[in-house]
Amino acid sequence: MSDEILIVGAGVAGINAALNAADYGAKVYLVDDTPSIGGMMARLDKTFPTNDCSICIEAPQMYEVDNHPNIEILTNTEVKKVKKADEGFKVRLVRKARFVDEEKCTGCGACFEACPVTIPDEMDGRIFGNRKLAYMPFPQAVPNVAVIDPDCRYGNMNDKGACVGGCVVDCSQCRECPIALCVKACKEEGKDAVRLWQANKNINLTVKSIIVASGIEGAVPQEGLHGYRTCRNVITNMEFERLMNAGGPTGGEIVRPSDREHAHKIGWIQCAGRGLDHGTPYCSKVCCMIAAKQTIITKEHDASVETTIFYNDLKAYGKGMWGFYEKAKESGVRYVRARPYDVTEDPDTGNVRIRYEDLETGRPVEEEFDLLVLSTGLVPSARNKKLAKALKIELDKFGYFKEEDPILAPLETKVKGVYLCGGATGPIDISESVVQATAASMKAVA
Amino acid sequence: MNDELRIGVFVCDCGSNIAGVVDVPDVVEYAKTLPHVAHVDEGKWSCSVDALGTMKEAIQEQNLNRVVIASCTPRTHEPLFKASVKEAGLNPYLLEFVSIREQVSWVHMNEPEAATEKAKDLVKMGVAKAALLEEGEEIRLPVGRDAMIIGGGMSGMSAALFVAEQGFKAYIVEKGPDLGGILNRVSTVAHDDHTVPAAHIVQATRTKVEASPNITVYTNAEIESVDGYIGNYKVAVKTGGETVNLEISTVVVATGMREIEPEKGVFQYGENPSVMTQLQLEERLKTDDLDGFRNAAIINCVGSKNEEHGCCSVGCPVSVKNALALKKRNPDANVYILYRDMSLVKDEQVLFQEAKRAGIKFVRFPDDRYPEVTPEDGGLAVKVRDFLLGEDLTIPADLLVLTVGFTGDESIDAVRGQLKVSTNKEGFFQERHIKLGPLDFPADGVALCGCAKNPKTLKESCEEGIGAAMRASIPMKNGFIEAEGIVADIDLTNCDQCNLCYKRCPYGAIEIDEEKRPSVIKALCKGCGLCAADCPKECITIVHYSDEQLQAQVEAALEEDPDKKILSFVCHWCALGGVDMAGVSRLQYPTNARLIRVMCSARVPIKLIERAYELGAAGVLVVGCEFPTCHYISGNYACEKRIKRARKRLQKNGYDPDKLRLEWCSAADGPKFANIMRDMARELNLG
The missing domain is CATH 3.40.50 (Rossmann fold)
Known part of the structure; x- marks a missing residue:
């Protein structure tokens, strides 16, 4: 029987499952549907409760995965079909065209510079994060090669001046596009790695077991929730995280979306959207510590910034978390037990006005902030439904993958040989994800 | 060659x-x-x-x-x-x-x-x-296929089962008479919308353990001594009046936790028999020895969330589960939960809703105003400030349950000494790294899991046990551990047996013999170089980063125009990551830096800094990982101390210590590194 295993999702959970299984001696296929491994953690600034820099911890592991003789990384790749076979699985993957030859590309960046089309980045779009249609997902990406947005290839961007310009030929038919600036720039570098005519490719594998490590997402609030998208200076905690990050779109400058001015008074609303139809129906457990972290780091950037956290129940579960909350208080953050009910914008200043009920006094209070951060919680990944169908496993009522017997057989699913770890199981922090990944890898190889 | x-x-x-x-x-x-x-x-x-x-x-x-x-x-x-x-x-x-x-x-x-x-x-x-x-x-060190698991609770048993499943031998050393650990005292475990008797869970697991031919269980057992290191442990276990000697390769620590018993008199505990802790309540629920109460109150966060102890992590769901159990036992009784924050995650809220429907009353009290409990009419009166109503309430109680916090098992100090690992101030074992090594100790071959690390739910404990089995199994499966060749090497010629290296090695990779002569267990050494830089007699060399090699780089860098150059030592992991990030981001900075890569900032010896000064360097820069990150656990802290000493020595020898700069950069700190270079060039007038 094959001793190969498939890991779906290459965030911190998938990476750790892969490293453990590969060190154990199993051959691992580590698959991710985005152009780089790293997942959510690669985009975070610091991590609670130690304030370790996120990429500093993860990049060496990404690098280890990349160089491990037992691990094959397949990025931009989706699971299409899974069939139970003998004691394992026959899996069909589809490797989406990246329009770049991974073997030839050296990540030099000539194609990004040449690309004339700038679009807002998926993650950082509201906070000045732009990217080209030819781009690298982030500087430490693994593999460290460019990717070209399919939007370009199909000529969808013609009216915005895409590289294919006025060309009437579908580039999938073209073998040698002379106008495509990325192709040209790459050729000038002597690499000829851009492949605008690349097609999707099927890959067939037979594996012994499968680990689902497909991750979790930050909830995006509905328009209007606490002024989100109706007030310019209301952002989510994930957007704020990117704002603080030295590797983020502003180089770590905490500035407001409305005017790029530094924010001097910042508020956080915890449990934003909790219990609403379009929000998170449960406590996501990490948001309290994320807010504590964000206030501490904000104060480290500029001690004069005033920070206020509006919350109801404090979740300081787990090792070192209470001490971290105390540290946040020492750093000067003001914690107010409150129920915010109205957020409006001052059109002249762009400031955000919050009306809330102070739960201690029961009185309504009005206060103005430069920037308001919504701690929106974590929601199941959008990919879960499709993946569950392909793997023939179930989702729970929230949309996370369901464990068949969480107590006596944790991380196991209805299908023997398919295991879960990390955000695929529900809201979770990094440390717990690594623990689950290690446990899932044990089950997968045993 | x-x-x-x-x-x-x-x-x-x-x-x-x-x-x-x-x-x-x-x-x-x-x-x-x-x-x-x-x-x-x-x-x-x-x-x-x-x-x-x-x-x-x-x-x-x-x-x-x-x-x-x-x-x-x-x-x-x-x-x-x-x-x-x-x-x-x-x-x-x-x-x-x-x-x-x-x-x-x-x-x-x-x-x-x-x-x-x-x-x-x-x-x-x-x-x-x-x-x-x-x-x-x-460097390879052979590793056999026998593991010792200290603690026979749920996480220890989970670890043993997975070690055994691969054909390796597992020896469980349990200090109590039975397997099952703290779960033996618990009545029920709640998960999602169903509640299971704890005894069923323990029994199901224990049956598997007892059926496994690869697991040996020692109950009423105590570890007398542990010698050696991965692949090579000799353990004496005292059990049933005799001593058993085990030769094992890896260790899993799963010693669990215990409740912190409140002091006598706290909320009438120990003075009134109707006051008990959650575990004492669980035992009463289990033996069905609980009747006749009319008014039950549960106070959460007793002894927790203060300066000594953090959140107990499990108290809120336990209080809700047990409040429901009390209500079920006696549907006419009033049941109150007095709490500070209701800390429930995802599925746990199902129980919370059920509790509300069942009529359990939740009263939040202010963080700084705990309820007061006084004896009254043979029962108790609980006076509590309702935070939300802003009013004082008095609740009569004939059953009072205290949700207290936890600390590590009594055996923790003994085990810490035997395995040479560390614990934290709350009495739990300290893992290698909260995210990079949550199931490891710094020393290879010793894994950690379950409530010995910090309080956990049953599910989390079992997951940790299984994960710890993986950590212990990797070297057993491979049959060896391998270290990169970048390791320390001690030449004893000038060694005066000060044993600084032995004391400071973060990995326990240096051992001393009867005559206190140190030697390196090469397979355990990670090559950070802390020992080499600290050795007063310069007896220690690091392969690939020897003093001579680093000095050759210093000399070469400063051969011409030293007064225009900033000699910089950067650690491989974070600082060089920051340097690379500056590169990838095309951040432009002055050309004065000449970088020398070291694995850890703790490798940089004072003598090389001094040598750079002698050669006339415009400045010297040492860059390590930002606190608290260090790939070698605490190398940056060691570096910080050493740089302080270096400054003093430079001053004493007539040099300007301000030309030496120490900085911390994360791998995302490209802009910071570029700024440091700009600042230094300006301050040193290198325009």
């Missing part, structure tokens, strides 16, 4: 990435003039398959015995070049990597001349070090 040094230098153009700024042919010509250089080659893309082939041919045809690659960054490309050098028949430790893209062409794009000079200097430094490189080898 032939005696004559024949160094090959390979300079990469990286298309136009390097060659567009740096005059590569000039660097090539310059390299030819350096001592021992026998061959120099320019490659358009040195990492391409054809260029690697050419390099391998050159190594063989020209009999090259040292190789210097000048190209991108070792953080991404060193393994590739190492592998190629090895394929060409050369020991991979004879390769030196010079970074002229991230450190030169990308960050000095507008100063091609100065960039070219810097590239030449870096190549010269690389060649100087290469001349002193020695062969190294990966």
Whole structure:
């Protein structure tokens, strides 16, 4: 029987499952549907409760995965079909065209510079994060090669001046596009790695077991929730995280979306959207510590910034978390037990006005902030439904993958040989994800 | 290997990435003039398959015995070049990597001349070090297939089952009479919308353990002594009046936790029999020894969330579950939960809703105003401030349950001493790294899981046990552990047995014999170099980062125009990550820096800093990982202390200590590194 295993999702959970299984001696296929491994953690600034820099911890592991003789990384790749076979699985993957030859590309960046089309980045779009249609997902990406947005290839961007310009030929038919600036720039570098005519490719594998490590997402609030998208200076905690990050779109400058001015008074609303139809129906457990972290780091950037956290129940579960909350208080953050009910914008200043009920006094209070951060919680990944169908496993009522017997057989699913770890199981922090990944890898190889 | 040094230098153009700024042919010509250089080659893309082939041919045809690659960054490309050098028949430790893209062409794009000079200097430094490189080898230590699991609770049993499933032997050492741990005292476990008797769970697991031919269980057992290290442990276990000697390879620590019993009198505990802790309540629920109560109150966060103790992590869901159990036992009774924060996650809220429907009353009290409990009419009166109503309530109670916090098991101090691991101030074991090694101790071969680490739910404990089994199994499956050849080596000639190295090694990789002579357990050494830099007699050398090799780089860097140069030591993990990030982001900064890579900032000895001063360096910079991150646990803290000593010594010897700068950079701190360089150049008037 094959001793190969498939890991779906290459965030911190998938990476750790892969490293453990590969060190154990199993051959691992580590698959991710985005152009780089790293997942959510690669985009975070610091991590609670130690304030370790996120990429500093993860990049060496990404690098280890990349160089491990037992691990094959397949990025931009989706699971299409899974069939139970003998004691394992026959899996069909589809490797989406990246329009770049991974073997030839050296990540030099000539194609990004040449690309004339700038679009807002998926993650950082509201906070000045732009990217080209030819781009690298982030500087430490693994593999460290460019990717070209399919939007370009199909000529969808013609009216915005895409590289294919006025060309009437579908580039999938073209073998040698002379106008495509990325192709040209790459050729000038002597690499000829851009492949605008690349097609999707099927890959067939037979594996012994499968680990689902497909991750979790930050909830995006509905328009209007606490002024989100109706007030310019209301952002989510994930957007704020990117704002603080030295590797983020502003180089770590905490500035407001409305005017790029530094924010001097910042508020956080915890449990934003909790219990609403379009929000998170449960406590996501990490948001309290994320807010504590964000206030501490904000104060480290500029001690004069005033920070206020509006919350109801404090979740300081787990090792070192209470001490971290105390540290946040020492750093000067003001914690107010409150129920915010109205957020409006001052059109002249762009400031955000919050009306809330102070739960201690029961009185309504009005206060103005430069920037308001919504701690929106974590929601199941959008990919879960499709993946569950392909793997023939179930989702729970929230949309996370369901464990068949969480107590006596944790991380196991209805299908023997398919295991879960990390955000695929529900809201979770990094440390717990690594623990689950290690446990899932044990089950997968045993 | 032939005696004559024949160094090959390979300079990469990286298309136009390097060659567009740096005059590569000039660097090539310059390299030819350096001592021992026998061959120099320019490659358009040195990492391409054809260029690697050419390099391998050159190594063989020209009999090259040292190789210097000048190209991108070792953080991404060193393994590739190492592998190629090895394929060409050369020991991979004879390769030196010079970074002229991230450190030169990308960050000095507008100063091609100065960039070219810097590239030449870096190549010269690389060649100087290469001349002193020695062969190294990966070090292997054999590991057998027997594991000891300390603690027979749910996480220990989970670990044992998975160790055993792979055909390895597991020895469970349980101090109590039965397997099951703290769960033996619990009545029910709630998960999602169903509640299961704890005894069923314990029994199901215990049956599997007892049925496994690969598991040996010692109950009423105590560890008398532990000697050795991974692959090589000798353990004496006292059980049933006799001592059993075990020879095992790996250890899993699963010693669990216990409730912190409140002091007598706290909320009438110990004075009134109707006051009890959650675990005492669980036992009563289990034996059905609980009747006749009319008014039950539960106070949460007793002894928790204060200066000594954090959140107990499990108290809120337990209080809700047990409130429901009380209500079920006696539907007419009033049941109150007095709490500070209701800390429930995802599925746990199902129970919360159920509790509300069942009529359980939740009263939040202010963080700084705990309820007061006084005896009244044979029962108790609980006076509590309702935070939300802003009113004081008095609740009569004939059953009062205290949700207290937890600490590690009583055996924790003994186990800590036997395994030479550490604990935290709350009485739990301290893992290697909260995220990189949540199930490991710093020493290889010792795993940690369950409530011995901090309080956990049953599910989490079992997951940790299974994960710990993986951590212990990897070396057992491979049959060995392997360390990179970058390790410490002690020459005892001048050693005065001060044992500083033994005391300071973060990995327990240095042992001492009866005469206090230290030696390195090479398979355990991670090569950080802390011991070498601290050794007062300079007896310790680090392979690939020896004092001589680093000094050769210092001398080469400062041979010409030292007053224009900032000699910089950067750690491989974070600081060099920051340097690379500055490169990738094309952040432009002055050309004065000459970087020397060390694995950890703790490697940098004072004497090399002093040497740089002697040679007239404009400044010296040491950059390590930002606190608290350190790839070697605490190397940056050690570095910080040493730099303080260095400043004093420099001052005493008549140098300006302000020209020495210590900085911390994370791998995302590209902008910070660029700023440091700009600042230093300005302060040192290097304009």
